[in-house]
Amino acid sequence: MSTNYRNIPKVTTHVLQEMKLRGEKVAMLTAYDYSFAKILDGAGIDVILVGDSASNVMAGYTSTLPITLNEMIYHASSVVRAVKRALVVVDMPFGTYQGNSKEALCSAIRIMKESGADAVKLEGGKEVLESVDRILSAGIPVMGHLGLTPQSIHKFGTYVVRATTEDEASKLVDDAHVLSRAGCFSIVLEKIPAKLAARVTSEIKIPVIGIGAGREVDGQVLVLHDMLGITLDFSPRFLRRYNNLYEEIKGSVSSYINDVKSLDFPNEREQY
Ligand code: KIV
Numbered sequence: 001m002s003t004n005y006r007n008i009p010k011v012t013t014h015v016l017q018e019m020k021l022r023g024e025k026v027a028m029l030t031a032y033d034y035s036f037a038k039i040l041d042g043a044g045i046d047v048i049l050v051g052d053s054a055s056n057v058m059a060g061y062t063s064t065l066p067i068t069l070n071e072m073i074y075h076a077s078s079v080v081r082a083v084k085r086a087l088v089v090v091d092m093p094f095g096t097y098q099g100n101s102k103e104a105l106c107s108a109i110r111i112m113k114e115s116g117a118d119a120v121k122l123e124g125g126k127e128v129l130e131s132v133d134r135i136l137s138a139g140i141p142v143m144g145h146l147g148l149t150p151q152s153i154h155k156f157g158t159y160v161v162r163a164t165t166e167d168e169a170s171k172l173v174d175d176a177h178v179l180s181r182a183g184c185f186s187i188v189l190e191k192i193p194a195k196l197a198a199r200v201t202s203e204i205k206i207p208v209i210g211i212g213a214g215r216e217v218d219g220q221v222l223v224l225h226d227m228l229g230i231t232l233d234f235s236p237r238f239l240r241r242y243n244n245l246y247e248e249i250k251g252s253v254s255s256y257i258n259d260v261k262s263l264d265f266p267n268e269r270e271q272y
């Protein structure tokens with residue numbers, strides 16, 4: 001009997017695993033606040049990522065590095081209050097898990113306890129394995145993130161496609177196996193060749209969510225503000241824009257300004 005995943009009352013990590021086994025694609029988007037999270041959840045999104053891309057699209061920084069643990073917890077708890085069905089995953093911000101695994105566990109516990117989220121995500125492979133192990137051993141589900149890892153931008157210096165050389169590709173495949181064997185429930189692959197993403201997806205048992213990683217993965221993720229056309233200065237090839245909210249909102253605000261200045265707003269019916 002086939003399962004209609006849209007009717008599932010709550011998406012869990014086990015549901016995602018089952019979706020992979022049955023070939024049902026996972027739809028994931030970022031959100032950082034209550035109002036957008038409510039819309040996404042109402043529309044039936046499977047996973048909401050409270051991404052550290054909040055550093056860019058919410059706070060206006062040029063990288064994901066400055067956002068703090070407290071700020072991520074604030075965004076995550078706003079999202080959690082809105083969500084009934086989607087699995088809520090929260091990015092561990094830069095500097096909260098790379099130093100040592102005890103600090104990583106404390107950061108992950110704070111995220112889970114103070115926001116009420118379902119899981120955490122962190123970037124890297126073998127280098128962060130000790131942190132991953134320790135967080136998992138506390139019963140906290142972990143999503144990995146390989147390929148273009150924006151928290152390492154200063155090491156690489158550019159946001160170009162990753163894992164295009166044989167060495168890089170083979171490290172990425174090894175890291176994916178390491179994270180899967182450690183017990184991560186899923187991994188994100190960002191901006192890597194589609195063929196390589198397809199290979200990883202077929203080799204590991206956990207769901208692989210792609211962003212700029214082609215279609216032969218188990219699901220897709222995009223940054224909400226990019227796909228809605230709120231941010232206009234970021235146009236990688238993998239980004240499909242579903243709206244032009246920057247222009248639409250600007251148009252609404254212009255109309256409001258005109259209405260106020262011309263005494264059209266408020267009218268008789270809009271006052272007491
Ligand atoms: O922070 C984020 O939005 C992300 C996605 C790009 C996967 O990590």
